[in-house]
Amino acid sequence: xxxxxxxxxxxxxxxxxxxxxxxxxxxxxMKYPPNIRIIRVMCSGRVSPAxxxxxxxxxxxxxxxxxxHPGDCHYIAGNLKCEKxxxxxxxLIDVLGIGEERLRLEWVSASEGSKFADVVTDFxxxxxxxxxxxxxxxx
Amino acid sequence: xxxxxxxxxxxxYHCLECGVCTSSCPVAxxxxxxxxxxxxxxxxxxxxxxxxxxRDLWSCLVCGRCTSRCPSNVxxxxxxxxxxxxxxxxxxxxxxxxxxxxxxxxxxxxxxxQQKRTFWITDDLEVADEGECFYFVGCLxxxxxxxxxxxxxxxxxxxxxRARNTVRILNKMGIKPxxxxxERCCGHDLLWNGDLEGFRRLAELNLKTIKKSGAKKVxxxxxxxxxxxxxxxxxxxGEQDLEVVQLYRLLADKLKEGKLxxxxxxxxxxxxxxxxxxxxxxxxxEIYEEPREILSGIPGIELVEMERNRAxxxxxxxxxxxxxxxxSKQIQIERLxxxxxxxxxxxxTACPKCGIHLSCAKxxxxxxxxxxxxxxxxxxxxx
Numbered sequence: 367x368x369x370x371x372x373x374x375x376x377x378x379x380x381x382x383x384x385x386x387x388x389x390x391x392x393x394x395x396m397k398y399p400p401n402i403r404i405i406r407v408m409c410s411g412r413v414s415p416a417x418x419x420x421x422x423x424x425x426x427x428x429x430x431x432x433x434x435h436p437g438d439c440h441y442i443a444g445n446l447k448c449e450k451x452x453x454x455x456x457x458l459i460d461v462l463g464i465g466e467e468r469l470r471l472e473w474v475s476a477s478e479g480s481k482f483a484d485v486v487t488d489f490x491x492x493x494x495x496x497x498x499x500x501x502x503x504x505x
Numbered sequence: 506x507x508x509x510x511x512x513x514x515x516x517x518y519h520c521l522e523c524g525v526c527t528s529s530c531p532v533a534x535x536x537x538x539x540x541x542x543x544x545x546x547x548x549x550x551x552x553x554x555x556x557x558x559x560r561d562l563w564s565c566l567v568c569g570r571c572t573s574r575c576p577s578n579v580x581x582x583x584x585x586x587x588x589x590x591x592x593x594x595x596x597x598x599x600x601x602x603x604x605x606x607x608x609x610x611x612x613x614x615x616x617x618x619q620q621k622r623t624f625w626i627t628d629d630l631e632v633a634d635e636g637e638c639f640y641f642v643g644c645l646x647x648x649x650x651x652x653x654x655x656x657x658x659x660x661x662x663x664x665x666x667r668a669r670n671t672v673r674i675l676n677k678m679g680i681k682p683x684x685x686x687x688e689r690c691c692g693h694d695l696l697w698n699g700d701l702e703g704f705r706r707l708a709e710l711n712l713k714t715i716k717k718s719g720a721k722k723v724x725x726x727x728x729x730x731x732x733x734x735x736x737x738x739x740x741x742x743g744e745q746d747l748e749v750v751q752l753y754r755l756l757a758d759k760l761k762e763g764k765l766x767x768x769x770x771x772x773x774x775x776x777x778x779x780x781x782x783x784x785x786x787x788x789x790x791e792i793y794e795e796p797r798e799i800l801s802g803i804p805g806i807e808l809v810e811m812e813r814n815r816a817x818x819x820x821x822x823x824x825x826x827x828x829x830x831x832x833s834k835q836i837q838i839e840r841l842x843x844x845x846x847x848x849x850x851x852x853x854t855a856c857p858k859c860g861i862h863l864s865c866a867k868x869x870x871x872x873x874x875x876x877x878x879x880x881x882x883x884x885x886x887x888x
Binding site for chain 1: 603604605606609610612613614616617618619620621622624646647650651653655656657
């Protein structure tokens, strides 16, 4: 019996917008795949490239980073900082052979529960299509 | 190895309690609670368990100053290495700087991912997939992405310049080196942070890649890569049929043979430079004179020595990307001030990591001295 591949996805969500967005998706009973494990951070600007690489090293097949829309950051410009470092992080995971398509950055506000559900669904399907991260240690 | 065996193996029981190690230690100078002598004493008196749980175990820079001065020949470097291997078996580790990104990068490289690490190669460089000579690039491509423009520790550096410089110099010598996407980090930092298994995995993959390319000779620019390939690969994985060469040693020979030539100086006023001996190149690989011979061969360059040079040189303040602290910063600033005091315009380094650490310290200070790599100067002046 062949089992369909179910990806492990790590999601970083900022405390002020995206985590509340995810919460709204939940309380509104919107359906999205259960593959994502959400880690709440105070700001998307706190998501260091090292966290993203660590997630891949520990067995993630995809990493989703979500933050407030530009201009809405609780700390004024944390999300812009996140966007800036994300450029080199993409290059870094590409050079490492992970592939930049396994990392996604999205802006999700506290009122966008449906957007959160859509983003997670779409990203999970994409990663499922890409298959497991090759060479990943098992277990 | 238990602590009793470590004491035996590293001749720690020969310790005379003279304290030369602690008074030579750059960390002990700025952090009085750190004492190499005390660590050795604890091991001798059977308190090995205390050492492996001690946070100070990770503060040692493995710069080798104590080892080189110890009158009883205690092998302090291996003492620290073996103690760290024991400590990491208990789950102890140092405090990783840069959120541990380099450790994660090294661990990711032990998986079978297809890297694209040769992105730095430009069209004017001649490299091959197979051949006699393998150029071991090391971590430079990853340093570029972390410390370069837009990187999250952006200190305005371009470490892959050293890789391009090296290939340019080798091309001039008539060597078309092999550069591979399958190369991994040499494992130096994993080994010295106590992760012996991780080190072995990377070393095996690297040896496979080098042998597959048909190379019999490996050229290293990075001094840490050089000592790891030359000394530690045979030590842990058995004798290899490989000749490992440090670039400066190769260039010093080429200079004597008249195959490395430089442009005549256009000015009467020589440019004053000073040279920072990296620990791995100097005290550990004992390559002191070769970089100086190359520098003295360049017209219009005057080398002025810092007060502490060659075997007495000060470490750049951090090693293995662990325990970078205010002590590290103090050591780096001290070194930069020492370089400035020589009156030199340029501080030359020969190790990419020294370059990064000293530039980082300079970035947050009002020190003006320009920091360059020797290869930058060679490429500038080479004909």
